[in-house]
Amino acid sequence: MKTVPGFSGKVTEDVLLAEHTTMGVGGPAPLLLEPSGAEDVKRVLRALNEIIVIGAGSNVLIGDAGVNAPVLKMVNGLKKESNTSSGSLKVGAGHRLPALVGAATEAGLSGLEWAVGVPGTVGGALVVNAGAFGSEIWEFVKTAEITLMNGETVTVAPDVVSWSYRAADFGVEKPYVITEVELGLLSGDRETIRGLIREYADRRKKTQPVGAASAGSFFKNPPDGEPAGKLVDDAGLKGVRCGGAVVSDVHANFIVNDGGARADEVYTLAEYVRRAVAERFAVELEYEVELIGPFNYLGDEAVESGRV
Numbered sequence: 001m002k003t004v005p006g007f008s009g010k011v012t013e014d015v016l017l018a019e020h021t022t023m024g025v026g027g028p029a030p031l032l033l034e035p036s037g038a039e040d041v042k043r044v045l046r047a048l049n050e051i052i053v054i055g056a057g058s059n060v061l062i063g064d065a066g067v068n069a070p071v072l073k074m075v076n077g078l079k080k081e082s083n084t085s086s087g088s089l090k091v092g093a094g095h096r097l098p099a100l101v102g103a104a105t106e107a108g109l110s111g112l113e114w115a116v117g118v119p120g121t122v123g124g125a126l127v128v129n130a131g132a133f134g135s136e137i138w139e140f141v142k143t144a145e146i147t148l149m150n151g152e153t154v155t156v157a158p159d160v161v162s163w164s165y166r167a168a169d170f171g172v173e174k175p176y177v178i179t180e181v182e183l184g185l186l187s188g189d190r191e192t193i194r195g196l197i198r199e200y201a202d203r204r205k206k207t208q209p210v211g212a213a214s215a216g217s218f219f220k221n222p223p224d225g226e227p228a229g230k231l232v233d234d235a236g237l238k239g240v241r242c243g244g245a246v247v248s249d250v251h252a253n254f255i256v257n258d259g260g261a262r263a264d265e266v267y268t269l270a271e272y273v274r275r276a277v278a279e280r281f282a283v284e285l286e287y288e289v290e291l292i293g294p295f296n297y298l299g300d301e302a303v304e305s306g307r308v
C-alpha cells in the first residue's frame with residue numbers, strides 16, 4: 001500500500017468498516033487514515049489518487065464487500081475549537097454535533113440546539129445539510145475550509161453553496177475534504193439554551209429508536225404529501241425484517257441493525273420497503289442514507305413480515 005509522506009495521524013491497515021459506522025455494517029478497507037490536522041489532510045490528498053471520506057459514519061451504508069480505496073476518517077484530530085466575542089464558533093470538521101452543541105452552550109451561543117441528537121461530525125453535516133426540528137446546518141455556516149484533491153485549500157461561504165433539504169452543492173469536484181467550519185450563532189441565555197436542548201432530546205426519545213444501531217432516517221421525506229416514516233408505517237412495514245435488519249417499531253423511517261446485520265440485508269429490506277411504498281402509494285422514496293456499494297438484493301423470500 002502506498003504510504004503518505006509526513007503523515008502524522010493514525011494509520012491502520014485492513015480495517016473492518018462496520019466498526020466505523022453507527023449502523024455497524026460494512027466490509028473491509030485496505031487502509032484507514034485518521035489525520036491529526038489539516039496539514040495531514042493535504043498530505044493525503046496530494047499523495048493518493050483515490051480516497052473515500054467518512055466522518056462518524058452515521059449517514060452511510062457501506063457494502064459487505066467493503067471498498068478498494070483508502071478511507072480518510074475525519075473525526076479524531078480535527079476537533080479544535082475557538083469562539084469569538086462576535087458570536088462565531090470555529091471548529092475542526094471532526095467535531096461531533098453533540099459536542100459542538102455543548103461547546104456552544106458553554107460559550108452562551110444559541111442556534112444549534114436541534115443538533116443535540118445527531119451523532120455525525122460537523123463536516124459530514126455540511127455535506128448532507130443535516131437538520132432537524134425546522135433548522136438546517138447551512139443556516140448557521142459563515143465559512144468552510146475545503147481541501148481539494150490537488151492539496152489546494154479554498155474557503156467557501158453560503159452564498160456560493162447551493163443547499164436544500166439534505167443536500168449541498170459546493171461547486172467543487174468530489175472528493176473534497178472539509179477541514180474547518182466557522183458558524184455564526186446568536187448570544188443566548190445558557191438556561192434557555194439548556195431547556196431547548198432537553199426539549200429536543202425528549203422529543204427524540206419519544207419518537208425515535210435512540211440507542212439502537214442505525215443511520216438515522218433512511219429515506220428523505222417526499223417533497224409533497226406524507227413524510228417517509230408515515231408512508232412506511234401506513235404500508236404496514238413496521239417490524240418487517242431481513243436477517244439482522246429490521247424496520248423500527250418506534251419510527252418506521254429507521255432501519256435498525258438489531259444484531260449482526262449484513263449490509264445486503266439492510267439493502268434488501270430498504271429496497272423491499274421502497275417497492276412496497278411505491279406499489280401502495282405511488283411514491284418513489286429516495287435514499288437519505290448514502291449507499292457505498294455494491295449491494296445484492298437477496299430476494300423477497302429473505303424478507304419476513306413483522307407485525308402484519
Ligand SMILES: Cc1cc2nc3c(=O)[nH]c(=O)nc-3n(C[C@H](O)[C@H](O)[C@H](O)COP(=O)(O)OP(=O)(O)OC[C@H]3O[C@@H](n4cnc5c(N)ncnc54)[C@H](O)[C@@H]3O)c2cc1C
Nearest residue numbers: 053055056057058059120121123124125127130131178216
Ligand atoms: C440516531 C441518528 C439520528 C440522526 N438524526 C439526524 C437528524 O435529525 N438530521 C439529520 O440531518 N441527520 C441525522 N442523522 C444522520 C447523520 O448523523 C447526519 O447526516 C450527519 O451529519 C452525518 O455526519 P457523519 O460525520 O456521520 O458523516 P458520514 O456518514 O461519515 O458521511 C456522510 C457524507 O459526508 C461526507 N463527509 C463526511 N465528513 C466529511 C468531511 N470532513 N469532508 C468531506 N466530506 C465529508 C462523506 O464522504 C459522505 O458523503 C442521524 C443519524 C443517526 C444514527
